[in-house]
Amino acid sequence: MKAVITVIGKDQVGIIASVSAKCAEHGANITEITQSVLDQYFAMIMIADIDGLKADFVTFADELEALGKNSGLEIRCMHEDIFDAMHKI
């Protein structure tokens, strides 16, 4: 199972480090990182393997969201199934 973590906001030093640290803390293994632009905002997309997640998904997602709020960023953590459902037949 994979989670898609998106970080949207102004580019700043240490984004990858802080999100990676949170993933490591919860046992989520980052397998891919890409960057893009969404509506003139910096958008970082991380794909993480969550089979070894120590906490439940909701706690993990909540902590990432809180981490974003503290740094003025919008961090979302969503299960990969929603993207597969919407974009694959």
Added chain:
Amino acid sequence: MINTQDILETINMIREENLDVRTVTMGISLYDCVSDDVDKLCANIYDKLMTSAKDLVPTAEAIEKLYGIPIVNKRVSVTPISYIGGKAGPDGYIKIAKTLDRAASDLGINFIGGYSALVQKGMTRGADALIESIPDALAETNMVCSSVNVGSTRAGINMDAVARMGRTVKAAAEKTADRDAIGCAKLVVFANAVDDNPFMAGAFHGTGEGDCVINVGVSGPGVVEKAIRRAGDCDFSALADVIKKTAFKITRVGQLVAYEASKRLNVPYGIVDLSLAPTPAIGDSVACILESMGLDVCGGPGTTAALAMLNDAVKKGGVMASSHVGGLSGAFIPVSEDAGMIAAAEGGVLTLEKLEAMTAVCSVGLDMICIPGDTTAETISGIIADEIAIGMVNNKTTAVRVIPAPGKGVGEKVEFGGLLGYAPVMRVNPVSCEKFIARGGRIPAPIHSLKN
């Protein structure tokens, strides 16, 4: 492998275009609650609801987190109460309504639907008592929604019930006059009401349903509007394709949520309702979709054609995205719940007559329309009869949810707040239909009801 552009498209739909799942509705049968003692019946209903739906809200909230998609409403629909009220009189029915309200509050859900009766052909004593109790029941509860089916393609129209509902709507307005007639916002009069509708105020758990079921209503007018605007000046074939593709994506989210909720709650999945349901928020409007197709203002010439095309394309796109489609499945056009409709009505472009024409090609009917407080019960019955006739003849669900705002006249504003929004009072044709409504009896079913 998930494509970056697909991820960004989904995120953008949720962030900027108000993509959400409008409702996860649990349908619960109350047949096993029946008792000849109203207090015992109420106790059974409360226990059944609290047991069956205790995990509904936390489960829906966990699914919101899992997929990062807002689920705006968590609701419950129940067996039409007139079927299980037994010998209860109007006072007994009000007790039942209060029980439903208390359970809804304790469960943390938004609305509970099913304070309903189906009287398209005739009226049982139970249905009679329930209808009698509706104005008080809606005034004395907050979350209970009521509906009465007065016509169908197979049965024709029960004009006695139509006359009665005109008076009931008036009484519901008067009983809640201090709250801008909010009672009427929770009361729908139907033709061809469906058993598995997840949307309020018309949801009930039909007689052919199982003990418990999960139905999901999707939304996403903002997503469709933005997709149409991005498509630019293409022709109608291309436009239909854009809408179909967008509807497919929206519906797949609903299907995913329905499947997950069903699995977690261990309750069968019923249907996904493909309706485009607007909210008063900017960028979440069905009227604005029609305007993005090239109309200056919703309600002008071309509106019915635009809506017909939209409604059809949404179904065609959505039907492949879901294993079971049902409910109302069509674009909603509630005036007070749609920023574009409100603006068009305030500008005088959108009229009651045009809305009636629009209901012939979409779901569901004359919805959340404020009319002058001095509109007579007979005129309201006339409006209901017209709308029910459209449903009867066209083999479709139609409904009327009008609010005769006490003490208010054309152009004045009625404010409900929240998802129910606000609306200007619209003009009603003043010509009397009193003698027509007074005839009573039944309008026979149309010839095409004889299909066997």
